[in-house]
Amino acid sequence: MAPMxxxxxxxxxxxxxxxxxxxxxxxxxxxxxxxxxxxxxxxxVDLRDLLAVSVEAAVLGGREVKKVRDENGLKEKSKGKTKEGATELLTMGDLKSHRKMYNLIKSTFPDIVVNSEEHDNVVEEPAVWSRDIPADILDKIEGHKDVPAESLTVWIDPLDATQEYTENLLKYVTTMVCVAVDGKPVIGVIHQPFSGFTAWAFVGQGSNMHPRSSYSLSPPNVIVSRSHSGKVKSFVHNAFGNNTIIEAGGAGYKVLSLLEMPATETGSMEQADVYIHITFIKKWDICAGAALLNAMGGHMTTLKGEDIDYSGTPLNKGGLVATVGVDHKAILERLPNWDPEKH
Known part of the structure; x- marks a missing residue:
């Protein structure tokens, strides 16, 4: 019988x-x-490490910007026109700086979203973080401030004030990095390639910058764009009367003009009480400055006083008002009604 x-x-x-x-x-x-x-x-991501990498990236980018200018190798061309009709220029300084800055940050923190003004995938040589944390950052900023990578957005401007760069107005030129956490600017770095000075701040932790000892509201000295001004001069005079208007290049430079600069830098810097921009502006132009001002109790808002979200799309359509050391609300209340989208 067969087994069952x-x-x-x-x-x-x-x-x-x-x-x-x-x-x-x-x-x-x-x-x-x-x-x-x-x-x-x-x-x-440890935010102190990211601050150190941001400083290193801004300095490396700045070296490229200076080298290209010193060698007169700009090879400038137009990227198009702004809403106000001003030509937007692209130079080899922009591109080479972008490559250094973008590749260093992405190679160190590959999970982070990095938005740059320029778009170029060339890797001329591998970018590796030196692991060096500057002494002033070690002194003022605590380590192990870890946040999820997905909450971070990094904005880099490889060469702010390109128009002035081509005109050899080099004091206006900066390289900038900003780190936003959940859309709020937390780390800001503004580097001046032609003086070698670097301003940095970590909101709630510390900075190597300070507000000036005095500012004015009656009337304020207002700094505005020299190349993208639109109708800002009449706007400012309508708000504050016959006040002083300072025309300058570069959003990074304008923010530094609100702050106490080291004695070695003050001779080349204008001093302003308020920074106003009434047309569209990109977030890589303003995020680093917003972080610096916020770290010192200052403000950068739209013309209507709204906070700017530094995530999502690059374009800020609400204009901006930037202050530190003055009553920001009082400044906003004196501004005429203005819709940047209609001008």
């Missing part, structure tokens, strides 16, 4: 499979859990 085989019903097969899966799950759940935890840990 064991037959399992479909239900029995299903139960057997489920038991097997359960055993496998219990055997490997610990391994899977630890690997997931390690993955999540890798996606955390």
């Amino acid at each position: 085989g064991i037959r399992l019903s479909p239900l029995g097969v299903a139960v057997f499979c489920l038991l097997g899966v359960g055993v496998i799950y219990h055997l490997y759940a610990g391994v899977i859990s630890s690997r997931l935890a390690a993955f999540r840990q890798r996606r955390k």
